Amino acid sequence: xxxxxxxxLILNNVxxxxxxxxxxxxxxxxxxxxxxxxxxxxLMQAGEIAQYEYFIAKGCLKVYTLDEDGAPHISxxxxxxYWTGDMxxxxxxxxxxxxxxxxxxxxxxxxxxxxxxxxxxxxxxxERFYRKLYQRSLISYIRRSNHGISLDAVERYIxxxxxxxxxxxxxxxxxxxxxxxxxPEFMSKIISKVNRM
Amino acid sequence: xxxxxxxxLILNNVxxxxxxxxxxxxxxxxxxxxxxxxxxxxLMQAGEIAQYEYFIAKGCLKVYTLDEDGAPHISxxxxxxYWTGDMxxxxxxxxxxxxxxxxxxxxxxxxxxxxxxxxxxxxxxxERFYRKLYQRSLISYIRRSNHGISLDAVERYIxxxxxxxxxxxxxxxxxxxxxxxxxPEFMSKIISKVNRM
DNA sequence: TAAAAGTCTTAAACTAGTTCATTTTTTTTC
DNA sequence: GAAAAAAAATGAACTAGTTTAAGACTTTTA
Numbered sequence: 463x464x465x466x467x468x469x470x471l472i473l474n475n476v477x478x479x480x481x482x483x484x485x486x487x488x489x490x491x492x493x494x495x496x497x498x499x500x501x502x503x504x505l506m507q508a509g510e511i512a513q514y515e516y517f518i519a520k521g522c523l524k525v526y527t528l529d530e531d532g533a534p535h536i537s538x539x540x541x542x543x544y545w546t547g548d549m550x551x552x553x554x555x556x557x558x559x560x561x562x563x564x565x566x567x568x569x570x571x572x573x574x575x576x577x578x579x580x581x582x583x584x585x586x587x588x589e590r591f592y593r594k595l596y597q598r599s600l601i602s603y604i605r606r607s608n609h610g611i612s613l614d615a616v617e618r619y620i621x622x623x624x625x626x627x628x629x630x631x632x633x634x635x636x637x638x639x640x641x642x643x644x645x646p647e648f649m650s651k652i653i654s655k656v657n658r659m
Numbered sequence: 660x661x662x663x664x665x666x667x668l669i670l671n672n673v674x675x676x677x678x679x680x681x682x683x684x685x686x687x688x689x690x691x692x693x694x695x696x697x698x699x700x701x702l703m704q705a706g707e708i709a710q711y712e713y714f715i716a717k718g719c720l721k722v723y724t725l726d727e728d729g730a731p732h733i734s735x736x737x738x739x740x741y742w743t744g745d746m747x748x749x750x751x752x753x754x755x756x757x758x759x760x761x762x763x764x765x766x767x768x769x770x771x772x773x774x775x776x777x778x779x780x781x782x783x784x785x786e787r788f789y790r791k792l793y794q795r796s797l798i799s800y801i802r803r804s805n806h807g808i809s810l811d812a813v814e815r816y817i818x819x820x821x822x823x824x825x826x827x828x829x830x831x832x833x834x835x836x837x838x839x840x841x842x843p844e845f846m847s848k849i850i851s852k853v854n855r856m
Numbered sequence: 857t858a859a860a861a862g863t864c865t866t867a868a869a870c871t872a873g874t875t876c877a878t879t880t881t882t883t884t885t886c
Numbered sequence: 887g888a889a890a891a892a893a894a895a896t897g898a899a900c901t902a903g904t905t906t907a908a909g910a911c912t913t914t915t916a
Contacts, residue, residue: 529809537805550798559805582787589786590779596793601747603797607804608734608756611840612726614872636893643808648873650895811902833863845903847865 463488468496468519472571475517475543479594480587489584493577497570499523505562505570512551512558514572518544521568522632526640527559536641539565539629545595552578565633615644616652660685665693665716669768672714672740676791677784686781690774696720696761703759709748711769715741718765719829723837724756733838736762736826742792749775762830812841813849 463484465473469491476482482490495514499505505523506512518540525546526536537560540546551558552575573581581588610618619642623630630638639649660681662670666688673679679687692711696702702720703709715737722743723733734757737743748755749772770778778785807815816839820827827835836846 527805527808531809533809535805535808537801549794550802553794553798586783586786589783589790593786593790593793596790596797597746597750600793600797600800601750603800603804604734605747607800608724608732611724611732612728612730634893645874646894647875647896650893651873654895831863842904843864844866844905847863848903851865 465491468569468571469494471519471543472517476591480591482585482587486585486587490581490588493581494571494573497572499564499568499570501564501567503564505564505568506548506558507561508559509557510551511555512548514574515545515547515549515552515578516570516572518542518546519569519571521564521570522566522629523562523564523568524633524637525560525562527561534640535643536637539626539633539637539641541629541632545599565637615642615648616656618642619649619652619656662688665766665768666691668716668740669714673788677788679782679784683782683784687778687785690778691768691770694767694769696765696767698761698764701758701760702765702767703745703755703757705756705758706754707748708752709745709755711771712742712744712746712749712775713767713769715739715743716766716768718761718767719763719826720759720761720765721830721834722757722759724758731837732840733834736823736830736834736838738826738829742796762834812839812845813853815839816846816849816853 465487472494473482473487473490476490494517497505497514497516499521505516508528520542523540523546524536525538525540526534528534538544538546540562546562548558548560548562550556551560555575609621613621619638622638622642635649635653636646639646642649644652662684669691670679670684670687673687691714694702694711694713696718702713705725717739720737720743721733722735722737723731725731735741735743737759743759745755745757745759747753748757752772806818810818816835819835819839832846832850833843836843839846841849
């Protein structure tokens, strides 16, 4: 059977952890929804209940919350081969506090809550896939939150550029500031300072 | 069969997500090691490779790293019914950067890396258990790191007291400062300020 | 139970990052 | 491709939290 581009990408992603038969592959693909979002459009907005978890086949999105003063705090930039969504809302069916907005035209594959539950019944191997996926996320999450600690803003900026060279050029300085945890004004100062070095 | 206190606790913890037969329970327990740590003793030190993941049956421990200046940053306080360890080191077999130190005499159950792998072979249900455990950790991790954002130190202190009333009284003000992310001196100021309110 | 070690408090001088206001540059839209 | 909107740069005044230092209090240890 011929899979389309985005399906090949997600199957490769899954193949990192589990092997699927041709039939299982087709079954899995049949449980996914194709979603397109134009630049500046929202995939999710605060107050909604997260209906899907997404795999990004193409594009770039930012995941963020707004604090009491209305200032954005970006928790991740999601690009090709990443998973995104709000797992808390997806699992508990409570309203999300996140916005997910495309910063480029993007193509995603989404799994609904119903199909997610079905997946484990139909292909129990996926328990293992998600066990490993969540374990990895947890590790990188813990690493990230621990790494940033005791670094000043300049060091965090340099670390980000080093760790995500592919992302730096695809996002605005403003959004990077909202991710690093400083004001856009201070980000501007940092950049001109670092470039002068 | 009669299980001892700590075994009952861990079986209850597991029962939140999966049902085990009597035989499976015994098999599971047989894969666990009993570990006792006296107050001030280390369960883990930076440089070592994490040999176990631990369940806490009794006591209190702090998990922390030291930054370049030798200042401690506490990432969690672990008490009864919590899991702890360094999952990154446990999985990758790279040396840990963490210290885990008992702040009270403590009793733990540990699973070794070999037995962890064996567990999934012997009782595949545990894929589901860990999938759900990691999912939950991920959710609370994400929530925590997102919640703290844009709160000042006083607000973070108040939030901690509210969220972990059982822990506050069991730890020093110094350790709380190392968790909240401020100096002990500033913590002292905050507390006298909050108490005056 | 005395000494040692660690914790807490207080205060003055300091600094990384914020806030606010204005101008310039870049990107988007029609 | 001109007008509007958003992003970036720059600078001065400000503030939350740090640093350093020293004395008082508490807990641990022998």
